[in-house]
Amino acid sequence: MTIRVLLVDDHATMRAGFRMILEASGIEVAGEAGTGREAVSRAAELQPDVVCMDVQMPDMDGIEATRRIVEAGTAAQVVIVTTFDRDDYLFSALDAGASGFLLKNAGPEELVNAVRVVAAGDALLAPEVTRRVIERHTPAPTTGVEHESDQDGDAGLTERERDVLRLLAQAMSNAEIARALFIGEATVKTHVSNVLLKLGARDRVAAVVYAHRHGLT
Template sequence: MTALTVLLVDDHATMRAGFRMILEASGITVVGEAATGTEGVERAAALEPDVVFMDVQMPDMDGIEATRRIVASGGTASVVIVTTFDRDDYLFAALDAGASGFLLKNAGPEELVNAARIAATGDALLAPEVTRRVIERRGSGNHIPTEESDAIVVELTQREEEVLRLLAAAMSNAEIAAELFIGEATVKTHVSNVLQKTGSRDRVAAVVWAYRHGVA
């Protein structure tokens, strides 16, 4: 099996060193590091990692613009924002830039490793505390269904509601499949149906919709 690869982009060398130690101790390969957003974009293109752990506030180019460029490049890397949340506006801008997940810098080793593995599968990682922030700041945002969609919830099947609740619990497709004793392909179908019925552009928006409409 090919090792999962991660690129670390953070202007603090000690933070990168700590992340590298944790990830490599779990069998994850850190293929490179970058101290600025510009370096991050360049190395993501050159190294083609599975996942990029991206800081937000950095010199030269911030993590939001770097995320936007990495996602727009058409590569397969998933970007996980790693932040202290001292600037919520950065977090939500990163969401719009195409970030696949969000992680607190004080997350434990297991959370860090789990985030890398979830993001590498193409799943979105949205921790409960982040969901609350998204709801508070983007409850009427452009990418989240408005109150006109209140009645849509009744169109979800029981299984689709179950899948949506597990998405809101930050579970990956594999974890949802195990929880519900169904195949991952079936989970993907349910997720696709949920996105379509709720008018959500992605899994993150679907989770926010679930909290706003009492499903989660």
């Protein structure tokens, strides 16, 4: 199925550049918005698979727009795409329900990959910010992981589940993990679910934190 994207940025030239990159990769740009309020309205109207969201915009910033889109219950996954590598933007975006965080200095292939990853229901963080997310989650119990007392750090994971967790920690999507391990994507989803259950992890980000803290990367 073709991925449908809503581009949100108050600079028309930036939207044009993103459109060119995405459409060249077979991704459909379903619409554009230049403000936060327009983004919320367009997301409800167009029901895109992914919203590429800027942060600093007129009338409503991208963080609040993300929160409203997520709370509206649409199927759209939001990727924050910003120039500003700031902790307050990063953590506020994740708290608002964003599925990804990417800097605008990323290459075209990184933008395309981010859209595909979150459209598949996975999460993605720019490499530059992954370490900061890990550090923020280091003090218990904010990691969302209940098995901090495990001496070997495996939480009862099978060898295959450990392999999946290592690849999760490399920000791979389910499809990429399937290709790397030569298994089906449905099997990967089962392994990911088992990993989250055994770790007591709320989400994939918490699982990645666990992997880094226990040397599984």
